[in-house]
Amino acid sequence: MPFVRIDWFPGRTLEQKRELIDVLTREICRIAVCRPETVNFIFTEVERDDWGRAGKLFVDEYEYENEPAAQ
Amino acid sequence: MPFVRIDWFPGRTLEQKRELIDVLTREICRIAVCRPETVNFIFTEVERDDWGRAGKLFVDEYEYENEPAAQ
Amino acid sequence: MPFVRIDWFPGRTLEQKRELIDVLTREICRIAVCRPETVNFIFTEVERDDWGRAGKLFVDEYEYENEPAAQ
Amino acid sequence: MPFVRIDWFPGRTLEQKRELIDVLTREICRIAVCRPETVNFIFTEVERDDWGRAGKLFVDEYEYENEPAAQ
Amino acid sequence: MPFVRIDWFPGRTLEQKRELIDVLTREICRIAVCRPETVNFIFTEVERDDWGRAGKLFVDEYEYENEPAAQ
Amino acid sequence: MPFVRIDWFPGRTLEQKRELIDVLTREICRIAVCRPETVNFIFTEVERDDWGRAGKLFVDEYEYENEPAAQ
Numbered sequence: 001m002p003f004v005r006i007d008w009f010p011g012r013t014l015e016q017k018r019e020l021i022d023v024l025t026r027e028i029c030r031i032a033v034c035r036p037e038t039v040n041f042i043f044t045e046v047e048r049d050d051w052g053r054a055g056k057l058f059v060d061e062y063e064y065e066n067e068p069a070a071q
Numbered sequence: 072m073p074f075v076r077i078d079w080f081p082g083r084t085l086e087q088k089r090e091l092i093d094v095l096t097r098e099i100c101r102i103a104v105c106r107p108e109t110v111n112f113i114f115t116e117v118e119r120d121d122w123g124r125a126g127k128l129f130v131d132e133y134e135y136e137n138e139p140a141a142q
Numbered sequence: 143m144p145f146v147r148i149d150w151f152p153g154r155t156l157e158q159k160r161e162l163i164d165v166l167t168r169e170i171c172r173i174a175v176c177r178p179e180t181v182n183f184i185f186t187e188v189e190r191d192d193w194g195r196a197g198k199l200f201v202d203e204y205e206y207e208n209e210p211a212a213q
Numbered sequence: 214m215p216f217v218r219i220d221w222f223p224g225r226t227l228e229q230k231r232e233l234i235d236v237l238t239r240e241i242c243r244i245a246v247c248r249p250e251t252v253n254f255i256f257t258e259v260e261r262d263d264w265g266r267a268g269k270l271f272v273d274e275y276e277y278e279n280e281p282a283a284q
Numbered sequence: 285m286p287f288v289r290i291d292w293f294p295g296r297t298l299e300q301k302r303e304l305i306d307v308l309t310r311e312i313c314r315i316a317v318c319r320p321e322t323v324n325f326i327f328t329e330v331e332r333d334d335w336g337r338a339g340k341l342f343v344d345e346y347e348y349e350n351e352p353a354a355q
Numbered sequence: 356m357p358f359v360r361i362d363w364f365p366g367r368t369l370e371q372k373r374e375l376i377d378v379l380t381r382e383i384c385r386i387a388v389c390r391p392e393t394v395n396f397i398f399t400e401v402e403r404d405d406w407g408r409a410g411k412l413f414v415d416e417y418e419y420e421n422e423p424a425a426q
Contacts, residue, residue: 001293002291002292003145003182003290003292004289004290005289005290006286006287006312007286007287008285008286012316014120016315016317017128018128018131019315020315021127021128022126022127024308024311024312025126026126027304027307027308027311028304031303031307032296032300032304033300036125037124037125039125039126040123040182041123041124042117042122042145044117046285049227050255050256050258051254052254054238054249055235055238056234056235057234059227060231072151072193073148073149074149074397076146076147077144077147077170079174079176080143083174085272087174088262089269089270089273091169091170091173091174092265092269092270093268093269094173095166095170096268098162099148099162102162102165103150104158105150107267107268108267110267111264111265111266111358111395112264112265113220113263113358114263114264115259116263129143156341159333159341160340163336163341164339164340168339178339179338181337182336182337183335183336184330184335185334186334188397188399191372192397192399193395193396193397193398194372194396195394196394197376197377197381198373198376199369199372201369202373214364214413215361216287216361216362217359217360217361218359218361219357219360220358221357221358221387221389222356229386233382233383233386236382240375240378241375244371245367245371246371247363264356298412301405302411302412302415305407305410305412306410306411320409320410321408323408323410324408325406325407325408326362326401326406328405329405
């Protein structure tokens with residue numbers, strides 16, 4: 001009965017989300033031994049001015065994460 | 072001291088949310104025995120391309136949920 | 143597709159949770175117009191020394207909430 | 214390894230979030246004894262018609278919270 | 285910067301969690317294009333008398349999910 | 356109306372939580388301009404075998420976080 005939530009920066013495409021939910025559901029069912037119908041996903045986009053680490057917002061830490069998908 | 076969070080698809084009206092928080096707070100207080108002032112609600116809308124089940128996003132599963140409120 | 147989470151103090155019985163999920167699901171479906179199979183619930187118990195308000199833990203605020211179920 | 218989430222009404226400025234994450238991270242590390250690099254923050258804005266208490270949405274309770282920042 | 289939370293029934297072993305976080309992190313990084321150091325996981329066990337669907341707690345729905353791992 | 360949730364490793368004392376909620380509520384109210392009665396806190400302890408980063412559970416990464424409070 002896994003319920004999966006993924007918070008991430010904006011920028012992922014519909015195609016990436018489609019592949020993610022397909023692949024991750026399959027791997028979860030294989031490893032945790034459950035049926036695909038019981039696996040739910042919710043993706044939540046969090047802007048860089050609403051997310052921070054080490055006392056700084058990511059919007060102020062340009063170098064932190066070099067993600068092609070988010071450029 | 073119940074704190075209630077409801078994630079759902081977009082499409083509910085202010086009137087539906089008003090009735091929901093009113094009725095659900097009353098029922099929670101009656102059944103769980105608490106005072107209305109202690110019951111908090113947060114509603115969060117999740118788009119169909121950010122929510123999925125069984126390895127598929129709901130945006131790709133047209134028939135999944137036939138909800139008049141969401142048409 | 144409502145997903146409902148309720149955080150509350152420990153002390154509710156199985157019977158109270160049974161009635162709550164039954165009644166709340168029915169009211170949510172009636173008001174938000176959805177099918178019962180799409181409504182999920184998760185209850186989470188939070189101890190009074192892990193919950194607070196106004197700068198104080200509830201464990202230190204004896205009078206705050208007079209709940210028969212939690213006595 | 215604290216992971217901090219703050220839900221609040223919209224209206225806080227980037228400057229307020231910057232100061233909050235800076236000050237709160239420092240206080241958390243001082244009191245809970247951890248390193249700043251392990252402290253994560255996510256801020257989430259919740260509109261007044263998606264948040265309620267005591268059976269009412271905050272959008273319908275004009276007097277409830279007199280917050281200069283939210284005017 | 286994905287932050288992943290998985291709620292599920294109790295019963296998974298340390299070995300299953302180890303394999304899951306390893307495999308899922310790799311797939312997330314491959315598909316969403318990010319670095320492994322930015323992917324966090326939190327697993328939360330939810331008992332069958334705290335989780336329900338369609339107006340019933342899972343503890344009362346013996347047949348619902350036939351999971352070898354949870355037997 | 357800030358609602359604050361902090362997930363962390365087990366090991367903090369009641370005294371640390373008392374000081375945290377007191378100090379953080381005061382700083383949040385000062386910076387975000389709100390009244391203390393509107394600030395809620397929930398602390399959640401997450402074990403090291405339920406939390407991971409970079410493809411590994413923290414229980415397998417002995418050196419990761421040198422926290423006196425958690426020893």
